[in-house]
Amino acid sequence: MNVLLYLLSAIFAFILAARTWRSDRRDPTRRAFSGLSTLLGFSYLAFAIYLVTQTLQLRHLHIIIGAFVPAATMTLLHRLLGGETRSELGRRMWVVSGVLTAIIAPILGAGDLLEMQQELLPFELLVSTWAFLGLFWCVRWLWRRYQDSDDDIQRARIWYLLALMAAGVLFSVLEGVVRAWGRVGGEAAPFPEGFPPVGAVLSVWVLYLLHRVVELYRLIDIQETISRAVSLSMAAAALILLDVLFGGLSDSPTQGKFELFLIFVLFLFFFPDLRETLNGWVSQHINRQGQRLELTFREIERSLASVITMQDLESELLGRLHASGRVPLASLYLWDQGVFRLTLERGVSNLPMMRTIADRPFTDGFREGERLYALDALKRRVDRRLEGHEVAAARARTLEAMDAELTLPIASGELVLGWLNLRADPLAGGFSHEELRRLRAILDRTAVVLENLRGFEQLKEQHRLAALGTMAAGLAHEIRNPLAGIKGAAQYLEGDVNREEIADFVSLIVEETDRLSDVVSQFLTYARPFEVHTQPSDINELVTRTLDLIGAEGHPDEVELSPRLTEKLPEVPIDRDRIQQVLLNLIHNALHAIDGDGRVEVFTVNDYVRRAGHSRPAIAIQIVDNGPGIAPEDMEKLFIPFFTTRPRGTGLGLAISRRLVEAHGGEIEARSKPGQGAAFTVRLPLAEPVEPPHPAEDEEAPEETSQSTIRSRLRLRTAR
Ligand code: ADP
Numbered sequence: 001m002n003v004l005l006y007l008l009s010a011i012f013a014f015i016l017a018a019r020t021w022r023s024d025r026r027d028p029t030r031r032a033f034s035g036l037s038t039l040l041g042f043s044y045l046a047f048a049i050y051l052v053t054q055t056l057q058l059r060h061l062h063i064i065i066g067a068f069v070p071a072a073t074m075t076l077l078h079r080l081l082g083g084e085t086r087s088e089l090g091r092r093m094w095v096v097s098g099v100l101t102a103i104i105a106p107i108l109g110a111g112d113l114l115e116m117q118q119e120l121l122p123f124e125l126l127v128s129t130w131a132f133l134g135l136f137w138c139v140r141w142l143w144r145r146y147q148d149s150d151d152d153i154q155r156a157r158i159w160y161l162l163a164l165m166a167a168g169v170l171f172s173v174l175e176g177v178v179r180a181w182g183r184v185g186g187e188a189a190p191f192p193e194g195f196p197p198v199g200a201v202l203s204v205w206v207l208y209l210l211h212r213v214v215e216l217y218r219l220i221d222i223q224e225t226i227s228r229a230v231s232l233s234m235a236a237a238a239l240i241l242l243d244v245l246f247g248g249l250s251d252s253p254t255q256g257k258f259e260l261f262l263i264f265v266l267f268l269f270f271f272p273d274l275r276e277t278l279n280g281w282v283s284q285h286i287n288r289q290g291q292r293l294e295l296t297f298r299e300i301e302r303s304l305a306s307v308i309t310m311q312d313l314e315s316e317l318l319g320r321l322h323a324s325g326r327v328p329l330a331s332l333y334l335w336d337q338g339v340f341r342l343t344l345e346r347g348v349s350n351l352p353m354m355r356t357i358a359d360r361p362f363t364d365g366f367r368e369g370e371r372l373y374a375l376d377a378l379k380r381r382v383d384r385r386l387e388g389h390e391v392a393a394a395r396a397r398t399l400e401a402m403d404a405e406l407t408l409p410i411a412s413g414e415l416v417l418g419w420l421n422l423r424a425d426p427l428a429g430g431f432s433h434e435e436l437r438r439l440r441a442i443l444d445r446t447a448v449v450l451e452n453l454r455g456f457e458q459l460k461e462q463h464r465l466a467a468l469g470t471m472a473a474g475l476a477h478e479i480r481n482p483l484a485g486i487k488g489a490a491q492y493l494e495g496d497v498n499r500e501e502i503a504d505f506v507s508l509i510v511e512e513t514d515r516l517s518d519v520v521s522q523f524l525t526y527a528r529p530f531e532v533h534t535q536p537s538d539i540n541e542l543v544t545r546t547l548d549l550i551g552a553e554g555h556p557d558e559v560e561l562s563p564r565l566t567e568k569l570p571e572v573p574i575d576r577d578r579i580q581q582v583l584l585n586l587i588h589n590a591l592h593a594i595d596g597d598g599r600v601e602v603f604t605v606n607d608y609v610r611r612a613g614h615s616r617p618a619i620a621i622q623i624v625d626n627g628p629g630i631a632p633e634d635m636e637k638l639f640i641p642f643f644t645t646r647p648r649g650t651g652l653g654l655a656i657s658r659r660l661v662e663a664h665g666g667e668i669e670a671r672s673k674p675g676q677g678a679a680f681t682v683r684l685p686l687a688e689p690v691e692p693p694h695p696a697e698d699e700e701a702p703e704e705t706s707q708s709t710i711r712s713r714l715r716l717r718t719a720r
Pocket of ligand 1: 585589590591593625627628629630638643644645646648649650651652653654655677678
């Protein structure tokens with residue numbers, strides 16, 4: 001029975017070691033933990049096998065490994081509670097253990113070969129005494145920390161660890177003494193079957209607690225583990241009762257039952273962890289679910305660099321997290337005009353989420369360095385009336401109002417820019433320490449992206465104002481020209497004119513008025529908000545129809561107008577009238593550009609619309625002419641309203657075309673080789689364009705700004 005207990009203890013120690021090692025082997029605290037668990041694991045394993053085979057070497061191995069346990073414990077404790085620095089005390093203990101085993105191990109080895117048993121006992125005792133002294137030293141160090149600590153919660157936690165560790169050491173000593181006595185005193189000794197390995201069970205328990213401290217983002221909670229231990233003991237006692245009632249597993253009376261009890265406790269205690277570990281392996285090797293989030297993190301990290309708009313951020317950060325299947329709801333609150341505003345969200349909310357949150361006191365914790373608010377931890381604090389429970393209660397309420405379980409700040413230095421809220425998939429059971437660490441790293445990058453975006457927005461605003469100035473100047477010019485014509489004609493009519501001249505001047509007035517009205521209505525087309533009503537359409541058919549229309553209008557005979565269509569293209573969701581308007585604009589431009597002989601070709605092909613890091617399938621329509629092309633210095637101005645090189649042009653055609661194409665989630669691009677011609681490409685995505693989140697109904701003017709920033713998308717590429 002004891003063998004089983006030692007074996008179980010060894011297995012659990014190994015599991016904990018492996019788990020911590022796997023999660024992040026670069027972290028020195030985790031390395032220290034893995035080291036200690038591995039040592040304990042080997043020590044118990046050696047002893048378990050020794051109990052079965054009675055091989056002396058294994059018992060000695062158990063003792064020798066045990067000699068290093070205090071040093072490893074001290075190193076870990078120091079890492080956990082004494083700051084990040086290396087422990088001088090721990091280092092010295094390693095040296096003593098090393099020297100001691102370097103001397104004793106060969107003696108024990110030689111003694112084993114010569115089959116001396118009793119003679120080796122003093123040496124064994126020497127090493128064991130050192131081990132226990134070292135452990136007492138650790139307990140003492142912990143006691144000091146307990147006394148020095150000002151923080152009540154921390155004190156309570158250290159006390160708990162201290163008590164368990166002291167009990168573990170005490171029981172291990174007792175067990176050692178009883179064994180030694182048994183070997184010296186033979187039959188007269190108490191516990192002829194050996195003292196039950198309570199010490200080992202307690203040590204594994206301590207190890208488990210330390211593991212929780214290392215792995216979890218929050219410190220261990222005493223009540224939680226005690227209540228767990230109580231319920232486990234009750235379950236184990238119930239199993240023992242069954243065994244007593246129905247007989248079976250152990251025949252020996254009290255001690256056997258007690259050991260069985262310990263086995264049950266150990267097994268039940270670790271059962272959920274075993275299950276978790278098993279789940280981990282299964283998921284890693286069979287469905288790879290666990291790796292999906294990691295993959296998502298990597299994708300996000302890669303694509304964040306190319307985020308240039310809020311919409312990109314929405315799809316790259318929230319969209320990807322949501323798509324990982326682990327986050328049913330993600331939302332982003334950002335600082336905007338004195339409050340934090342719900343700016344982006346992905347997923348389905350259970351309730352109407354609060355849209356604006358006041359800066360303080362909610363963000364105070366972030367300013368004090370807290371790197372996350374977790375709803376369950378906050379609630380626990382409130383339930384137990386721990387220190388700061390009022391603040392915790394207020395935070396918990398805010399989290400609930402945002403339908404969030406976890407809130408992670410996005411900060412740039414001292415400045416809190418906003419935060420990311422997450423709701424975890426209940427089946428996946430929250431996020432591990434490692435996952436949260438990755439998320440934080442991502443949010444640090446997001447802070448940089450947001451800062452850049454803010455810079456971008458300011459730049460865009462400057463551009464918008466500059467464009468408005470140019471536009472106003474252009475509009476004034478476009479209106480003044482015909483007005484001057486009209487005025488001139490009217491003035492002329494005031495004088496002595498014959499009937500024929502009157503007719504000429506009146507028709508000039510009508511013509512110029514038409515031009516005026518044309519400019520104004522084109523301008524309105526550009527400036528007014530509009531909706532697109534899409535329906536799946538055959539692009540080839542639309543191109544053919546447009547070319548027929550231009551053919552019917554008539555164009556110079558010297559210009560050849562030919563379709564070059566790819567057959568069997570998928571249908572594209574478009575507003576046909578608007579895309580036809582775009583095609584008419586582009587083909588007219590090409591025809592205007594060609595002076596004399598020439599050729600205009602219209603291609604349709606499968607293509608992609610490229611967006612921050614990923615692409616969407618699309619259909620491209622390309623209008624290629626062999627006209628004079630576009631001067632390099634004009635390339636950047638093409639899509640700016642009122643830019644024109646034609647005497648009777650308005651300069652609105654391309655600006656309008658771009659607006660229409662972008663409303664379809666597509667893009668328009670111009671290329672040209674001066675002297676050889678120009679090519680304009682319109683790409684229209686196959687899937688429906690993603691709608692930006694709707695503005696809140698209860699929000700006023702400022703919301704408009706943030707929504708319009710979401711909607712707008714810089715298309716630097718098109719101007720290139
Ligand atoms: P408009 O045709 O009224 O001038 P647009 O916005 O349609 O206004 O075009 C703006 C300018 O772009 C044109 O004046 C011309 O200089 C240039 N452009 C457009 N298409 C072509 C083309 N196919 N070849 C050469 N230049 C072009």
